[in-house]
Amino acid sequence: MRRVGVFVCWCGSNIAKTVDVKQVVEGAAKLPGVAYATDYRYMCSEPGQKMIQDAIKEHKLDAVVVASCSPTLHETTFQRCIADSGLNPYVFQMANIREQCSWVHSDRDLATAKALDQTAIAVGTAIKGRPLARSEVPLTKRALVIGAGIAGIQAALDIADAGYPVALVERQPSIGGRMAQFDKTFPTMDCAACILTPKMVDAAKHPNITLLTWSEVEKVSGYVGNFDVTIRKRARSVNMEKCIGCAVCEDKCPSKVPSEFDDGLGTRKAIFRPFPQAVPNVPVIDRDNCRYFKTGKCGVCAKVCPAEAVDYDQGDELLSEKFGAIVVATGLDLYDPARMTEYGGGRFADVVTGAQFERLVNVGGPTEGHIVRPSNHQEPKTVVFIQCVGSRDDTKGYPYCSKVCCMYTAKHATLVKEKLPDAEVYVFYMDIRAAGKNYEEFVRRAQEELGVKYLRGRVSRIYPEGDKLLVKGADSLAGVPVEIDADLVVLATALRARDDVAEVARMLSIQTDQYGFFSEAHPKLRPVENIFAGIYLAGACQYPRDIPDTVAAASGAAAKVCGLFSRDSILSEAKIAEVNAARCSGCLTCKEICPYDAIEAEVITDRMTREERTVAKVNEVVCQGCGGCVAACRSAALNLRGFTDEQILAGMEALCRE
Amino acid sequence: MSGVEEKGAVSPPQEGAQTGTEGTLTQPLPGRERSAPRLLAFLCNWCSYAGADLAGGGRLQYPPNVRILRVPCSARVDPAFVLRAFRLGMDGVLVAGCHPGDCHYSKGNFYTRRRMAVFKPWLEYLGIHPQRFRLEWISASEGRRFAQVIREMVAELEELQKQGELPERQLNL
Numbered sequence: 156m157r158r159v160g161v162f163v164c165w166c167g168s169n170i171a172k173t174v175d176v177k178q179v180v181e182g183a184a185k186l187p188g189v190a191y192a193t194d195y196r197y198m199c200s201e202p203g204q205k206m207i208q209d210a211i212k213e214h215k216l217d218a219v220v221v222a223s224c225s226p227t228l229h230e231t232t233f234q235r236c237i238a239d240s241g242l243n244p245y246v247f248q249m250a251n252i253r254e255q256c257s258w259v260h261s262d263r264d265l266a267t268a269k270a271l272d273q274t275a276i277a278v279g280t281a282i283k284g285r286p287l288a289r290s291e292v293p294l295t296k297r298a299l300v301i302g303a304g305i306a307g308i309q310a311a312l313d314i315a316d317a318g319y320p321v322a323l324v325e326r327q328p329s330i331g332g333r334m335a336q337f338d339k340t341f342p343t344m345d346c347a348a349c350i351l352t353p354k355m356v357d358a359a360k361h362p363n364i365t366l367l368t369w370s371e372v373e374k375v376s377g378y379v380g381n382f383d384v385t386i387r388k389r390a391r392s393v394n395m396e397k398c399i400g401c402a403v404c405e406d407k408c409p410s411k412v413p414s415e416f417d418d419g420l421g422t423r424k425a426i427f428r429p430f431p432q433a434v435p436n437v438p439v440i441d442r443d444n445c446r447y448f449k450t451g452k453c454g455v456c457a458k459v460c461p462a463e464a465v466d467y468d469q470g471d472e473l474l475s476e477k478f479g480a481i482v483v484a485t486g487l488d489l490y491d492p493a494r495m496t497e498y499g500g501g502r503f504a505d506v507v508t509g510a511q512f513e514r515l516v517n518v519g520g521p522t523e524g525h526i527v528r529p530s531n532h533q534e535p536k537t538v539v540f541i542q543c544v545g546s547r548d549d550t551k552g553y554p555y556c557s558k559v560c561c562m563y564t565a566k567h568a569t570l571v572k573e574k575l576p577d578a579e580v581y582v583f584y585m586d587i588r589a590a591g592k593n594y595e596e597f598v599r600r601a602q603e604e605l606g607v608k609y610l611r612g613r614v615s616r617i618y619p620e621g622d623k624l625l626v627k628g629a630d631s632l633a634g635v636p637v638e639i640d641a642d643l644v645v646l647a648t649a650l651r652a653r654d655d656v657a658e659v660a661r662m663l664s665i666q667t668d669q670y671g672f673f674s675e676a677h678p679k680l681r682p683v684e685n686i687f688a689g690i691y692l693a694g695a696c697q698y699p700r701d702i703p704d705t706v707a708a709a710s711g712a713a714a715k716v717c718g719l720f721s722r723d724s725i726l727s728e729a730k731i732a733e734v735n736a737a738r739c740s741g742c743l744t745c746k747e748i749c750p751y752d753a754i755e756a757e758v759i760t761d762r763m764t765r766e767e768r769t770v771a772k773v774n775e776v777v778c779q780g781c782g783g784c785v786a787a788c789r790s791a792a793l794n795l796r797g798f799t800d801e802q803i804l805a806g807m808e809a810l811c812r813e
Numbered sequence: 814m815s816g817v818e819e820k821g822a823v824s825p826p827q828e829g830a831q832t833g834t835e836g837t838l839t840q841p842l843p844g845r846e847r848s849a850p851r852l853l854a855f856l857c858n859w860c861s862y863a864g865a866d867l868a869g870g871g872r873l874q875y876p877p878n879v880r881i882l883r884v885p886c887s888a889r890v891d892p893a894f895v896l897r898a899f900r901l902g903m904d905g906v907l908v909a910g911c912h913p914g915d916c917h918y919s920k921g922n923f924y925t926r927r928r929m930a931v932f933k934p935w936l937e938y939l940g941i942h943p944q945r946f947r948l949e950w951i952s953a954s955e956g957r958r959f960a961q962v963i964r965e966m967v968a969e970l971e972e973l974q975k976q977g978e979l980p981e982r983q984l985n986l
Binding site for chain 1: 849853859860863865866867868869870872873874875877879880881882883884885886888890891892894897898902903914915916917918919920921924928931952953954955956957960983
């Protein structure tokens with residue numbers, strides 16, 4: 156019989172507030188197999204951990220149960236703690252009495268009863284637990300970075316600088332992402348291109364970085380240290396080696412389509428680079444809009460190309476590569492203002508989004524940086540900015556704050572005042588959230604020195620009147636309705652998760668939150684890791700972020716990747732399937748259903764009959780421990796270490812104890 | 814049946830007709846509502862368990878009748894575990910995994926879905942009301958949904974209890 160120690164945590168008042176911890180300890184002490192039970196205010200703290208280690212020695216414990224928070228948070232903490240005192244880290248179970256008990260119940264007696272039951276399950280499971288070992292697996296010291304915006308570029312550069320090879324995959328024709336579209340950056344007002352483009356060039360020239368633009372990751376399998384990834388290099392229709400980047404093809408191409416890069420304000424050709432500073436400086440042919448591909452007639456680009464680089468027959472290429480770690484930096488999308496019908500829903504030319512304004516004010520944009528009304532190309536005399544369009548709005552948008560809009564609206568207002576000093580500029584806001592280095596000062600400067608008029612209140616409606624837009628709103632501080640005849644209205648639209656986030660999450664087997672942003676392993680303590688080992692997160696795919704936060708997260712993710720790569724091998728899963736060959740009938744149903752091809756047939760000599768027969772064998776390095784095979788085994792020959800049939804049944808029996 | 818009588822001895826006085834068949838299973842803690850139906854939830858580690866954690870993070874309240882057992886994947890849940898839980902006296906069993914297609918182990922929940930589809934008609938055959946068992950897909954982002962499923966299932970079990978569909982508890986295994 157095992158001697159189990161039970162340690163019940165108060166978690167300050169998090170658990171103790173709703174669960175009578177003393178009663179759980181008393182109840183646990185009476186459970187069969189429990190040799191010692193106690194409680195402490197913070198079991199995960201150093202004194203708490205020492206308490207466990209001392210108790211292991213003093214009471215000769217050979218299994219440990221900690222009743223505290225979710226195992227996601229502190230399972231490894233306590234495993235390390237008991238390993239330090241000589242126990243195998245797998246003779247350990249956790250009872251989650253915080254996230255799944257004290258935080259979700261208010262009746263103290265019922266919560267206490269549940270906490271004791273959860274502890275009993277853990278004790279029952281621990282009694283049947285066995286020491287487990289992990290084997291060493293080699294790892295591929297090569298990183299995949301998905302998405303080459305500022306986050307992906309930064310992460311790739313940091314990993315590459317540490318000496319590890321990186322593949323940087325981007326689905327657009329050029330790297331650069333959202334930041335490449337921006338004009339100036341708050342609060343320093345240096346131009347986005349001036350700080351981004353050198354990084355883009357660095358990434359392209361770095362000997363350790365392979366750029367794969369106009370490419371998408373199609374399939375990911377494997378596990379930390381050993382991911383097998385299929386990348387689709389879409390047909391560019393231009394030979395990258397031959398192209399000299401002269402852009403003659405773009406000049407001569409007869410097909411014009413709205414430019415995605417200019418957010419629909421300008422046009423591009425069917426053969427195009429999103430912007431002249433594109434990296435790589437090689438155009439792609441947008442086959443859906445190309446005359447040659449649609450009608451078979453044209454071929455102008457091929458005729459004018461001095462390098463004979465245009466190749467209409469180029470096909471997609473599938474690359475199969477191995478990586479040890481994956482950084483996800485897929486960025487974000489923007490709220491569609493068409494959902495805001497009271498603001499015109501995209502019907503009024505002079506109501507633009509913040510992203511469009513960014514192009515309008517950019518020297519590289521469709522108006523070469525002249526702020527004009529899209530309807531008549533006249534300079535606006537009155538500009539109205541509306542914040543929180545789709546943010547902090549759970550009826551038509553998202554309940555969360557998009558974090559960057561207060562700042563970029565202040566930046567936009569500043570830019571209007573700098574370029575058109577006589578223009579009247581109004582900002583409708585709910586609250587100003589300017590938390591960041593020099594952020595509050597920046598907003599104050601717009602308000603106090605530049606004379607931007609900030610009105611606290613919402614806009615109820617915008618409608619055309621003559622050639623103007625009548626903005627009807629309220630100034631809630633003055634308590635009066637406001638009407639402004641505006642020439643240009645800029646909506647600070649919410650930042651949201653990418654449209655295809657579910658597919659990406661599925662491909663990588665990672666989780667998203669309720670809004671579709673990727674989930675961190677822990678929101679505070681492991682902010683750049685996913686719970687799936689070997690996958691790291693950077694930038695706005697996690698939550699709306701500004702550039703400094705994004706770069707910091709990217710460098711954080713890169714540091715985690717480098718930490719992983721500094722090891723020569725990694726440890727395989729301990730909780731994996733095992734075969735009892737004596738029971739195995741060799742039907743190999745398990746082999747059929749294993750998602751990892753971790754089960755193979757093995758011929759053994761039967762100990763009883765001395766005859767050869769086939770049984771299943773688990774590849775311990777490949778098995779990920781889902782246990783699907785165990786439940787499928789007809790002869791109960793398979794078991795899952797750490798989640799054995801015996802452990803699960805013992806847990807249930809302990810729960811339903813007398 | 815002697816076990817049941819013995820347990821009757823440690824139970825506090827029963828109230829009402831319904832409770833006479835209830836509450837003989839566990840050592841009661843003071844104040845425990847002995848007549849409340851008990852639900853066991855097998856939650857897959859990657860989606861549903863994380864969803865339950867998210868419900869905790871959001872302080873979403875749900876009935877404390879549920880006990881949670883973590884499994885790596887819903888495919889780990891042998892239908893025999895479900896039967897054993899009923900035999901041990903649980904009133905309801907929930908198996909929850911990732912949404913089909915979202916399985917952390919890529920296809921485990923497809924197996925679960927097929928297994929449980931075959932298994933469920935068996936329950937009726939064995940005299941177990943089919944509403945006492947549920948298979949649900951709850952993702953890591955669906956804390957709200959987790960709380961909702963537990964609320965629904967507990968309400969259903971309470972209804973079944975009123976209708977006398979939950980059997981007398983026995984421990985003679």
